[in-house]
Amino acid sequence: MSKIGVFYGSTTGDTEELVMSLAAEFKDYDIDIYNVNSAAKEDLESYDNLIFASSTWGFGELQDDWADFVDVVKEVDLSSKKVAFIGTGDQDMYPDTFIDAIGIIYEAVKDSGAEFVGQYPVESYDFNDSRAVVDGKLIGLAIDNTNQEELTAERLSEWSSDLF
Numbered sequence: 243m244s245k246i247g248v249f250y251g252s253t254t255g256d257t258e259e260l261v262m263s264l265a266a267e268f269k270d271y272d273i274d275i276y277n278v279n280s281a282a283k284e285d286l287e288s289y290d291n292l293i294f295a296s297s298t299w300g301f302g303e304l305q306d307d308w309a310d311f312v313d314v315v316k317e318v319d320l321s322s323k324k325v326a327f328i329g330t331g332d333q334d335m336y337p338d339t340f341i342d343a344i345g346i347i348y349e350a351v352k353d354s355g356a357e358f359v360g361q362y363p364v365e366s367y368d369f370n371d372s373r374a375v376v377d378g379k380l381i382g383l384a385i386d387n388t389n390q391e392e393l394t395a396e397r398l399s400e401w402s403s404d405l406f
């Protein structure tokens with residue numbers, strides 16, 4: 243069975259709660275979930291399929307634990323791996339930096355040779371700017387439970403199907 247490693251950072255628990263629901267979306271996979279505040283390089287190396295999940299803090303800043311972990315990710319050979327992103331954020335309060343964190347992580351690994359999967363259309367959101375938009379699409383799935391909680395379950399299942 244193919245393995246997925248989910249690596250998340252979460253300050254108030256929102257992203258943690260979200261990634262805990264991922265196992266139900268990936269029933270055909272072995273899925274392990276790591277908080278980046280206690281994950282190591284070796285943990286990343288043992289998966290062919292990776293999901294990086296982060297909230298955004300400040301104005302467009304990485305979640306605190308991700309700020310350290312991004313340097314660990316940069317040390318890993320990602321060239322044979324598939325990488326997907328989930329960003330949690332608030333498009334209403336932070337319309338100019340919506341889910342910037344996953345854009346920052348993407349920028350750190352974009353030349354790693356990884357295959358990036360799970361790009362998501364911008365149309366169902368309402369924001370001005372985001373570092374997570376690359377070539378007109380979000381580099382990963384955006385979840386905004388403050389303003390669009392009613393869309394979360396559908397977005398998750400749509401995004402997860404056929405991801406890896």
Ligand SMILES: Cc1cc2nc3c(=O)[nH]c(=O)nc-3n(C[C@H](O)[C@H](O)[C@H](O)COP(=O)(O)O)c2cc1C
Nearest residue numbers: 252253254255256257297298302331332336340341
């Ligand atoms: C002080 C503060 C700053 C925030 N800055 C941003 C931001 O720049 N962009 C964004 O999309 N969301 C922003 N958010 C929203 C958080 O990312 C959102 O609440 C998220 O669900 C928190 O997830 P966590 O508990 O897993 O850290 C901010 C929230 C707070 C309280």
